[in-house]
Amino acid sequence: MSARAPASSEHWSSLLHARGLRVTEGRLSVLGHIDAHPHSSASAIHAALAERRPPLSPQSVHNIVNDLTEHGLLRRIDPPDSDSALYETRLHDNHHHVQCIVCHCIEDVDCAVGAAPCILPPQTHSMRIIEATVTFRGICTACDCPDAHGSHGAATGPEATPTAAGSRSATCSPPSTRDLHHARTPPKKGISID
């Protein structure tokens, strides 16, 4: 989740204008929704905006996200553990993602370099490398020790810290990873079971 203040519709209107796009209620609604809910799929956006008037058909939502992506107002990502493309308004910082392989929740992680391509392969086959698409896959804290955490969506204490596979930090019961030398089991946080 981003801590940024939500962008105003004036902000989106001026961006649409700058790209030569017509400012429509549908585009503003979609941009506002994605800004507040990063990494939304078209179907999630459609469901979330179903109550809006005028209603948007699934096809209109698809058209809007495609147009806005094409014009550089949205970034589309296709993480391996998501069924469909996801959209976000956080652009131009080459940030990467970490996704839980169990519940498929996804979070932003900063790029150490901040610009693409931040990684170059040992051989490029004479291609000019444009970007490296990096998705870290891991297991979120809620999935790693489900007995110790509430269900997803319930805000339990500090923000969950996603752990990338291979660089996990043991925050609860240790996973059965053979290269984990010693299991650190810190004291459990205050847990309330309803």
Ligand SMILES: [Zn+2]
């Ligand atoms: Zn998870």
Ligand SMILES: [Zn+2]
């Ligand atoms: Zn993102």
Ligand SMILES: [Zn+2]
């Ligand atoms: Zn990077």
